Amino acid sequence: MSLAVDLGGKTILVCGVSKGGIGGATCRQLARAGATIVALDYDKALIDETIAEVEALGGTAHSLVTDLYDVAQCEAVIPTILERFGDIDGIANVAGGTRADEWMPLDETTTESFNKSIQLNFAWLFYVCRDAARRWIDSGRSGAIVNVSSVSSLASAPWHGPYGAAKSAITALTRTMANEWHEFGIRANTVLPGAVLTERVRSRMTPDNVVEGSEPNFTMPEELANAITFLMCDLASGISGQALTVDRSLSTKFCAGARRSRKDMGER
Amino acid sequence: MTLELDFTGKTILVCGIHRGGMGGATCRQLARAGATVVALDNQQEYVDEIAEEVRALGGTCHTMLADLMDVAECEKIIARAHELAGPIDGIANIAGGTRGEEWMPLEELTSDHFWKTMQLNFAYVFYLCRDIAAEWIRTGRQGAIVNIGSVSAKDAAPWHGPYGAGKSGIIALTRTMANEWHEFGIRANSVSPGAVTSERVAAKAQTMSQRAIDSRDSNDKVIFTAPEQLANGIVFLLSDLASGISGQNLTIDSSLSTKFCAGARRSRKEMEELG
Numbered sequence: 001m002s003l004a005v006d007l008g009g010k011t012i013l014v015c016g017v018s019k020g021g022i023g024g025a026t027c028r029q030l031a032r033a034g035a036t037i038v039a040l041d042y043d044k045a046l047i048d049e050t051i052a053e054v055e056a057l058g059g060t061a062h063s064l065v066t067d068l069y070d071v072a073q074c075e076a077v078i079p080t081i082l083e084r085f086g087d088i089d090g091i092a093n094v095a096g097g098t099r100a101d102e103w104m105p106l107d108e109t110t111t112e113s114f115n116k117s118i119q120l121n122f123a124w125l126f127y128v129c130r131d132a133a134r135r136w137i138d139s140g141r142s143g144a145i146v147n148v149s150s151v152s153s154l155a156s157a158p159w160h161g162p163y164g165a166a167k168s169a170i171t172a173l174t175r176t177m178a179n180e181w182h183e184f185g186i187r188a189n190t191v192l193p194g195a196v197l198t199e200r201v202r203s204r205m206t207p208d209n210v211v212e213g214s215e216p217n218f219t220m221p222e223e224l225a226n227a228i229t230f231l232m233c234d235l236a237s238g239i240s241g242q243a244l245t246v247d248r249s250l251s252t253k254f255c256a257g258a259r260r261s262r263k264d265m266g267e268r
Numbered sequence: 269m270t271l272e273l274d275f276t277g278k279t280i281l282v283c284g285i286h287r288g289g290m291g292g293a294t295c296r297q298l299a300r301a302g303a304t305v306v307a308l309d310n311q312q313e314y315v316d317e318i319a320e321e322v323r324a325l326g327g328t329c330h331t332m333l334a335d336l337m338d339v340a341e342c343e344k345i346i347a348r349a350h351e352l353a354g355p356i357d358g359i360a361n362i363a364g365g366t367r368g369e370e371w372m373p374l375e376e377l378t379s380d381h382f383w384k385t386m387q388l389n390f391a392y393v394f395y396l397c398r399d400i401a402a403e404w405i406r407t408g409r410q411g412a413i414v415n416i417g418s419v420s421a422k423d424a425a426p427w428h429g430p431y432g433a434g435k436s437g438i439i440a441l442t443r444t445m446a447n448e449w450h451e452f453g454i455r456a457n458s459v460s461p462g463a464v465t466s467e468r469v470a471a472k473a474q475t476m477s478q479r480a481i482d483s484r485d486s487n488d489k490v491i492f493t494a495p496e497q498l499a500n501g502i503v504f505l506l507s508d509l510a511s512g513i514s515g516q517n518l519t520i521d522s523s524l525s526t527k528f529c530a531g532a533r534r535s536r537k538e539m540e541e542l543g
Contacts, residue, residue, distance in 0.1 A: 003301040003503065005271040033271040179526040182491065183535045187523075217450070223512025229271060230504050238497025241526035242519050249455075252447040252515035261451045268405070268452075 005233045008034035011088045012232060013081060015040045015068070015128065016095025017050040020199025022148065023094035024050045025225035030092075031059030033229055038081055038088065040064040041095070068095055068124040069116070078131035090144040090232045091132055096121040098163045100204070106161045114162045121166035126173060129188070133181055142185030144236075146228045147174050149190045149243065151251045159209055167192075171243045178241030187240040189231045193224050194247025219248050273507045275303035280506060281349050281356050283308045283336065283396065284363025285318045288467025290416070291362040292318050293499035299327030301503060306353045308332040308345065309363070336363055336392040337384065346399035358412040358506045359400055364389045365468065366431045368475025371483075374429045382430045389434035394441060397456070401449055410453035412506045415442050417460035417517055419525045427483060435460075439517045446515030455514035457505045461498050462521025463490045488532065491524045 012030050016023040017039040027037050031054045039054075039061050041047045047063045054061040062085050066073050081088060097120070102113050125147055136143040150167040157164025170190060177188035195201070197218040227246045230236055245251055262268050280298050285291040285307040295305045299322040307318050307329055315331035322329035330353045334341050349356055365388070370381050393415050404411040418435040425432025438458060445456035463469075473481070501520045504510055519525055534542075 002270075003273040003297060005273070005509070029271060175526045178523040179528070182523040183537050219512040226271075226509040226511075227513060230509060235273075235500040235504065237500075238493040238520045238522050239501060239518070240523040241521075244513070244518055245516050246512040247515075248512055249446040249450045249514040252443045254447070263451050 003235070005033045005229055005235060007229070007233055010034070010090065011036045011038065011085065012090040012092060013038040013040065013077075013088050013128075013132075014092045014094060015066075015077075015124075016093070017041050018046055018198075018200070019049045019053060020221070021094075022193065022196060022198065022221045022224045022228075023092075024053065025221035026092050026094060026228050027054050027061065028057060029222070029225040029229040030232070031057050031061070033233065035059075035090075035232075037061035038064055038085055040066050040077065042067045069119055071119075071123075071127070074124045074127040075131065077128050078135060082135065087135070087139065087141060088132065088143075089141070091128065091146070092228050092232065093125045093128060093145070093147045094228075095124075096148065096167075097200070098160045102163065103159045105159060109162060117162035118166050121163055122169045122173075125170060129177060133177070133184075133186055136186055137181070137184045143187075144232050145174070145177060145186070145188040146231045147188070147190050148224075148228075149192045151192055151194045151245060151247055153192065154245075154251055155255075174243075175241045182240060187236070189236075189239060189241070190243040191224060191227050191231065192243055192245040192247070192251075194219050194245065194250035196221055196224060217248050217250055219246060219250070223248075271509070273301045273503055273509060275301045275507065278302075278357040279304040279306060279353050279355065280358040280360065281306040281308065281400075282360045282362060283345075283392075284361070285309050286314050286466070286468055287317045287321060288495070289362075289469075290461065290464060290466060290495045290498040290502070291360075292321070293495040294360055294362060294502050295322055295329070296325060297496070297499045297503045298506075299325045299329070301507070304328040304330070304353065306330045306332060306349050306356070308334055308349075310335050337387055339387075339391070339395070342392045342395040343399065345396055346403060350403070355407070355409060356400060356403075356411070357409070358414070359396065360414045360502055360506065361393045361396060362416050362502075363392070364416060364435075366428045366472070368472045369477070370431075371427045371476050371480035373427060377430065385430040386434050386437075389431055390437040390441075393438050397445055401445065401452075401454055404454055405449070405452045411455075412510075413442070413445060413454065413456040414502050414505050415439075415456070415458045417458040419460055419462045419519060419521055421460065422519075422525055423529075427480060442517070443515045450514060455510070457510075457513060457515070458517045459498065459501050459505065460517055460519040460521070461493065462519070462524035463492045464495060464498060465492045466495050491522045493520060493522045493524070497522070
């Protein structure tokens with residue numbers, strides 16, 4: 001007996017597919033569940049690495065190079081996919097992240113840096129979701145959307161405020177997508193990663209304001225991918241308008257005085 | 269290629285297993301995923317019915333009777349479950365709900381009603397989770413907990429306030445469980461249903477006062493979710509595919525709780541019908 005996460009016969013667009021991150025892991029898990037992938041990123045070489053992994057699993061993936069900073073290119077995403085690969089059944093919008101040079105206090109953040117953060121971590125998702133939903137509504141096809149937000153959207157986001165605010169906006173807009181598009185059979189949910197051990201994070205410098213010894217319990221890209229893939233499949237047919245944090249309990253941290261674990265205290 | 273929810277070799281205790289509701293659907297989905305099910309409820313007929321359904325699916329089902337309104341009985345449940353089925357790998361605390369006769373404004377509600385609601389919709393969940401976590405920590409076994417919240421815990425719960433507060437308590441306590449027990453490999457999450465088409469919910473309408481029934485604005489549209497849709501979320505959170513998820517509250521309500529508070533909106537299909 002088995003209960004399968006089954007995406008056989010479905011085509012899913014994944015925006016942001018870097019092999020060592022959440023997007024790459026999502027492509028692999030979607031492929032394992034039987035989906036055909038449209039893999040979107042800004043760099044052909046990066047897409048090809050993930051496509052090679054999907055093909056090694058016996059799956060199929062198409063490539064679409066797009067610069068998500070460029071509004072015109074964002075607006076071409078859905079029309080291009082329809083023309084080249086046909087209809088899609090779901091979208092995982094994973095691309096985004098802080099840029100190394102934006103970690104600074106709010107009062108030092110330039111207007112240009114703010115706008116870049118909002119484009120990369122919020123605006124492009126709206127364009128892509130809007131265009132996909134319009135096609136689903138016009139063609140009477142149902143669809144599933146999973147957008148990636150962040151635990152930086154929950155309380156404060158020190159030294160990466162615009163990023164946190166953009167990610168909050170994703171969660172809010174996704175609720176409205178779920179509300180407005182429910183009657184057309186479209187589901188929309190958000191997944192909030194905590195600290196994810198991606199290749200990019202492994203190689204990144206730690207900002208100066210991080211307290212030593214307060215390193216988080218990391219979540220693996222595959223754990224995020226499993227949640228995204230579940231929300232995409234029909235087992236999640238009742239789930240829409242929700243924000244699911246996948247962070248190994250990181251964001252349950254008590255704010256008013258850090259606590260030592262019992263293992264740290266030598267009790268266990 | 270496949271991605272499976274796989275419970276082969278695992279035993280899951282399900283509290284509240286009526287076949288027509290979320291609990292029954294959870295038992296059936298767990299059985300389909302290969303789990304051994306320990307089905308607990310307060311009536312022999314209920315547990316016999318679900319055991320038959322699980323066995324018809326080729327699964328294994330142990331049955332237990334307990335009255336969750338009785339604290340002394342609650343405190344024996346985990347030990348009894350171990351005696352019956354061996355080590356437990358996960359628990360789904362589904363039992364709960366409003367009682368028809370308690371739908372009334374806060375200022376009319378008796379203290380007795382209040383405490384009964386707290387026992388059934390909050391306290392028993394603590395006793396069971398505490399006892400099973402203590403056993404997991406003692407034996408070094410990993411475990412997964414899924415408790416049931418409610419969309420009534422989200423904003424107001426008019427005419428069923430203590431229920432909403434109890435469910436809020438469950439969601440809050442589940443976050444602390446996740447926080448305190450993370451280091452021992454224990455995950456804890458809650459699932460919040462919206463309006464569920466379960467048999468017991470339908471039956472409850474019969475025991476509500478006419479006044480309570482009349483208090484509902486019949487113009488307000490409610491989106492319903494099926495017990496099986498809840499069960500799929502519960503089973504996912506109990507499974508290893510959810511290894512990164514702990515301390516969370518996942519609402520499963522087909523978008524019901526995204527409703528805008530400041531002025532109801534017609535859907536575009538309704539507007540078309542109006543012309």
